[in-house]
Amino acid sequence: MARVDVERPEKLKNRELGELCEAAAGAIDDGAGFGWINAPERDVFERYWRGVMMVPERALFIGRLDGVVAGSVQLVSLPVQKEAWRHGCQIDTHFVAPWARGHGLARALMEAAEVEARDKGFRVINLSVRKTQDVAIKLYESLGFARWGTNPTYAMIKGEMVPGHFYVKDLEG
Numbered sequence: 001m002a003r004v005d006v007e008r009p010e011k012l013k014n015r016e017l018g019e020l021c022e023a024a025a026g027a028i029d030d031g032a033g034f035g036w037i038n039a040p041e042r043d044v045f046e047r048y049w050r051g052v053m054m055v056p057e058r059a060l061f062i063g064r065l066d067g068v069v070a071g072s073v074q075l076v077s078l079p080v081q082k083e084a085w086r087h088g089c090q091i092d093t094h095f096v097a098p099w100a101r102g103h104g105l106a107r108a109l110m111e112a113a114e115v116e117a118r119d120k121g122f123r124v125i126n127l128s129v130r131k132t133q134d135v136a137i138k139l140y141e142s143l144g145f146a147r148w149g150t151n152p153t154y155a156m157i158k159g160e161m162v163p164g165h166f167y168v169k170d171l172e173g
């Protein structure tokens with residue numbers, strides 16, 4: 001059985017950064033479901049992940065399968081000026097590389113993010129997902145996320161409009 005680990009690193013080592021870029025590029029090339037449509041050049045991608053590590057409102061979790069970084073998720077909080085919405089946090093850029101799927105890594109990443117959300121005192125976790133991401137939708141619903149709406153103009157993928165579903169999990173419910 002493959003070994004699944006999730007970590008919230010303070011810093012990314014070069015090897016971890018490389019593996020994270022590879023994993024994310026694999027997920028993007030496979031059709032992804034998060035923001036990127038085409039995987040960027042490696043140096044651009046590395047700068048993106050380094051940037052994530054520098055943003056205080058973003059908590060990056062990395063998931064490993066048998067020791068190799070293969071997936072990730074970010075738990076995003078809002079800055080001070082968004083005081084009215086700061087009871088909620090957001091799940092962002094949740095993916096697992098195609099080669100590492102089906103071993104429970106995506107679920108483990110979400111569970112780790114939820115533990116952190118509870119530790120930080122958030123009342124709710126929000127997320128949105130393209131309507132086409134059936135596996136992700138099933139996973140989120142099994143984790144207790146409730147759909148509250150659908151935006152028909154959520155994403156534009158290669159000239160096609162793709163609707164997206166919006167979910168919330170009430171941590172006190």
Ligand SMILES: CC(C)(COP(=O)(O)OP(=O)(O)OC[C@H]1O[C@@H](n2cnc3c(N)ncnc32)[C@H](O)[C@@H]1OP(=O)(O)O)[C@@H](O)C(=O)NCCC(=O)NCCS
Binds near residue numbers: 101103108128136142
């Ligand atoms: C969605 C995604 C993150 C799942 O990653 P994963 O590591 O394979 O997921 P897990 O192994 O944790 O499995 C989660 C659940 O989905 C089910 N599942 C996994 N792959 C499946 C498949 N191909 N078909 C049907 N169900 C599947 C598992 O059985 C599991 O359910 P269970 O815990 O009740 O058994 C991954 O497919 C992915 O990166 N997709 C593209 C990006 C995306 O959609 N991100 C989310 C929106 S931003």
